[in-house]
Amino acid sequence: MQVFSADDVHRLLDYPSLVEALRAAHAADRMPLSRSSVMGELPDETNKFVSLVAWAAGDVIAVKLVGVFPSNLALTPPEPSVQGLVTLFHGATGRPLMAADGAAMTFRKTAADSALGVDLLARHDAEVLLIVGSGGLAPHVALAHTAVRPSIREILIWNRTAKRADDTAAGLLAEGLPVRSVTDLDAAVARADIISCVTMSTSPLVKGALLKPGTHVDLIGAYLPDMREADDDVVRRAHVFVDTRNGCDHSGEIAEPILRGLLTLDSIEGDLFDLCTGRHPGRTAPDAITMYKNVGGGHLDLFTARHLGVIAETAPHRVAP
Template identity: 45%
Template sequence: MRIVTGNDIRSVCSWPFAVEALRAGHMLAPAELRDSLVENSGRKMLVRTAWIAGLASGVKAVTIYPENPSQQPPRPSVQGQVLLFDEAGGHVVAVLEGVDLTAWKTGGDSALGSSCLSRPDVKTMLMVGAGSMARPLIDAHRSVRPSLDTVMIWNRNIARAEELAKALGADGITAKAVADLDDAVSRADLISSATMSLEPLIKGGALKKGAHVDLVGAYTPTMREADDAVLTRGRFFVDSYATTIGHIGEVMIPMASGVISRDDIQGDMHDLVQGKAGRQSDDEITVFKNGGGAHLDVMIAHAVYGAVDNL
């Protein structure tokens, strides 16, 4: 068994590496998935398992402490580990550091979705939220859409948005913090949202024609980042039926109210990667729900383990 540290992961990972690992994984049959979520005083423990026939199986166990980034010293809001099992023999081949792997998995999932759904000529990106996933998502989207030349950042605490914009600027990326979310939504070609919001932030009525919306943050039955109009104006896709329907408020709440039905979901990541679904015109709005799931962690972990083991 190999211990794969965050440094090991960073030594072999890049956004093209992560995206292609996920693309290859979605050419296989869908994974068998099971999740368990325990909550205590706003803190959460999430255990996700996945078995991908012909590839590997794995378990991801993480804690989610939303207040950690504001502590002194700051700590990650998400902490945990991934166990990777040999698919043929059933033995543990690696234990991988979970924080770094989660960032590559989450950003890679959204970037792969964007590569299938967003217009190839997108220029302006809006990042909603300036937390720990904001920079990985910006970098991931820019890796598959190099036409992006401007990044707007909105955050409830605008000082954090300004800090991120300054860091992006130092790396040669044109970026600015914005205070008016609706106005920024109306000007963005690509919107990525990663917040802990319980109430919709993105209004469908503000979306421009041809926009792509990447919804990342909502991961519990009570969380939402987009209002009903986002889902009814756009063609709606999910990364996995199994991890979104019946699990995430972004899908559950509008389904329960009758705003959308199962038939309104146009496809999952398997359909997108295999060319069975996708954008149909330049003017249509596309919406992608990044629901996560241990199958994505297993795909990335398997690729990372193979790359690290060959060093």
């Protein structure tokens, strides 16, 4: 059985190849059997523990065990808010094949998921990327999105705590990306061609009234029904897409608009299977506003872990950006 540390995962899973692996997996149009559960110690507990299982018949089984502990970032020294393991088993015999660092796998998988959405839905001439939030995922979103949209000439980072935005921008600047932190979120929203939200917000941050024509809104953080990153005006103005329809209404970005009659599950225009198979053409007009809800799911962990195994066998010394 192979074991991959966080450094191994980041070294091997470069974003261009991972995005293409996810595209190919969705184009094959075979959804693995997937189940997930979320547990908290108390009803109002912010810490959560998530287990996800996905089984591609005759191929592989992926199991992810991951904790989400937001207060970890305030520890001394800080620890990642997402920690755990992703494991892969032989789909026909159950033999263990690999185990990998769960935080690194989650960062890479989640960023590549949204980058595939960007590649399918954002304008090809997009120049300004706004990242709302500056947790551990934010740098990965910047790297993944610029991998699929080399047209990006400016990256803006906003966070409620300005110093954290400054620190994230400084780290990306050191990697050669054209990035700066900003303090006026509304002004940044009005300028952006692509907006990616990576927060734990329970109230909307992105105002749909401020979006310019052609904007792509990528919503990653709100994974519970009481969480929200974009307001109802975003839903009203946008063509709405999700990465997966399975469980998408568990997110506040979809659940609240449904409750208010602004959206139905049938009015969601497509998911990654629809987009990657060509059943939906994606962006249909330069001025269209698109919204993409990154729901996640065990099938994406399976696709990512399977790709890691292939890469490890064929290019063991590969260095990922």
